[in-house]
Amino acid sequence: MKYRLAIDLGASNGRGIVGFVEDGKIKTEEIYRFKNGVQQLNNHLVWDVEYLLVEIKNIIKKAFEKYPIESLAIDTWGVDYVLLKGNEIVTPCYAYRDLRTEEIIDQVHNLVPFEILYEHTGSQFQKFNTIYQLYSDLVANRLEGVTDFLMIPEYLMYRLTGVKCKEFTNATTTGLINHQTLEFDEEIIKSLELPNHLFPKLNSPGTIVGELSKDIQEEVGGNCKVMLCATHDTASAVEGIPMQGNQPYISSGTWSLLGVKTARPITDENSMKSNYSNEGGVGYNRYQKNIMGMWLVQNLKEEICPEKDFNTIVKEAMSSTYEEVLDCDDSSLLSPKSMVEAFDKLLRNKPKSAADYFKCAYKSLALGYSKAINELEKNVNCCYEKIYIVGGGAKNQYLNDLTEEMTGKKVIALPIEATVLGNLKIQFKENKI
Numbered sequence: 001m002k003y004r005l006a007i008d009l010g011a012s013n014g015r016g017i018v019g020f021v022e023d024g025k026i027k028t029e030e031i032y033r034f035k036n037g038v039q040q041l042n043n044h045l046v047w048d049v050e051y052l053l054v055e056i057k058n059i060i061k062k063a064f065e066k067y068p069i070e071s072l073a074i075d076t077w078g079v080d081y082v083l084l085k086g087n088e089i090v091t092p093c094y095a096y097r098d099l100r101t102e103e104i105i106d107q108v109h110n111l112v113p114f115e116i117l118y119e120h121t122g123s124q125f126q127k128f129n130t131i132y133q134l135y136s137d138l139v140a141n142r143l144e145g146v147t148d149f150l151m152i153p154e155y156l157m158y159r160l161t162g163v164k165c166k167e168f169t170n171a172t173t174t175g176l177i178n179h180q181t182l183e184f185d186e187e188i189i190k191s192l193e194l195p196n197h198l199f200p201k202l203n204s205p206g207t208i209v210g211e212l213s214k215d216i217q218e219e220v221g222g223n224c225k226v227m228l229c230a231t232h233d234t235a236s237a238v239e240g241i242p243m244q245g246n247q248p249y250i251s252s253g254t255w256s257l258l259g260v261k262t263a264r265p266i267t268d269e270n271s272m273k274s275n276y277s278n279e280g281g282v283g284y285n286r287y288q289k290n291i292m293g294m295w296l297v298q299n300l301k302e303e304i305c306p307e308k309d310f311n312t313i314v315k316e317a318m319s320s321t322y323e324e325v326l327d328c329d330d331s332s333l334l335s336p337k338s339m340v341e342a343f344d345k346l347l348r349n350k351p352k353s354a355a356d357y358f359k360c361a362y363k364s365l366a367l368g369y370s371k372a373i374n375e376l377e378k379n380v381n382c383c384y385e386k387i388y389i390v391g392g393g394a395k396n397q398y399l400n401d402l403t404e405e406m407t408g409k410k411v412i413a414l415p416i417e418a419t420v421l422g423n424l425k426i427q428f429k430e431n432k433i
Helices: 047-065 105-111 113-119 130-139 153-162 186-192 214-220 233-241 269-273 295-303 310-319 339-346 354-380 397-407 418-428
Strands: 005-010 013-022 024-036 037-042 044-047 069-075 082-083 088-090 148-153 208-211 225-228 251-253 256-260 277-280 286-290 386-390 410-414
Touching: 013 047, 013 418, 024 047, 024 418, 037 354, 047 069, 047 153, 047 310, 069 153, 069 233, 069 339, 069 418, 082 130, 082 153, 105 130, 105 186, 105 277, 113 186, 113 208, 113 269, 130 186, 148 153, 148 214, 153 208, 186 286, 233 251, 233 256, 233 277, 233 286, 233 418, 256 310, 256 354, 286 354, 295 310, 295 354, 310 354, 339 354, 354 397, 386 397, 397 410
Parallel strands: 005 069, 069 225, 251 386, 386 410
Antiparallel strands: 005 013, 013 024, 037 044, 082 088, 082 148, 208 225, 251 256, 256 286, 277 286
């Protein structure tokens, strides 16, 4: 039996899961899990990537203690990256929720109007997109002497193998990939005067990066091949959904990614105005939209009632009579110092209890899904019957019911590790190892 290791890192936790094929299906076993999160440093939000590397080595070591692992692959959130000068990291590694890009967005759009950016890339506007982060680095002279920029999973695999390798699906979260060539857009890069050498050719999921370096082998007690999965976690999640036909999906976690597979990018005016994005899949385009997601609920819980479990929170929300909703994608909710205060400013009537806040959050999310589905159907000129929901949010029956009610679609909730399954599925494809 062959064993593969999927390492899946999210904004709030990371985990290692071993996969093997039994009776024609991928079976999984969780090996190790750890907490993750942004940190405050000099009034900025940053990632501790060295901590992530230590925990990844812990995952690999524990996997080797139980199984003869033949390959591993790493997926993470998109957008964020590490700058290198040769082999040395440029610190800090900023997190996407940091507000450093706000001052330079207009500068970018003065050089390349957003309409042109969208025409070239089909990437939705998010103020934290890599294109704005890199331009912020340029303005701050952080790119001087920089030899490489690696997305988070690319950096971690480099530290495991010594090989620098750029992957397609995560690159499509940068706002810098031309949707026709499927490579970095030379015209945009030139217009922004970004260093051209930072943007090499891209590699497809399934590409072998290399093997663990000798130092890493000694630390973890074994060796295996390191492979590119779809290193953007949403791309792996969509690949892991056991979908019948082509129906919309919601990958529901800290963010909710709502979209549908299309044969090619859609970059017309309606798509731009409704802020739909085109991102790379495994042989298809993901036409999707970022919705604020469970971030709202997670922050309310931490602020109001950290001692309560989510089952209790949901039950209390269901009993609330509060009916007002807000725009779940309002920019003030991206990184507020107080989620409660952010809610209060957006609502006419201040909620009176914790249950009111949570009901408002869940109803607002479902309404956001409904609006996005309506836009999607109009933009692709197709009407769908179902929505597949995967990820942590798929376990929330109350939110699923609200989504079904507000969208008029049959919700198929799959509380499975879709991202991990997609990661493993690519590793198990024939003739890859």
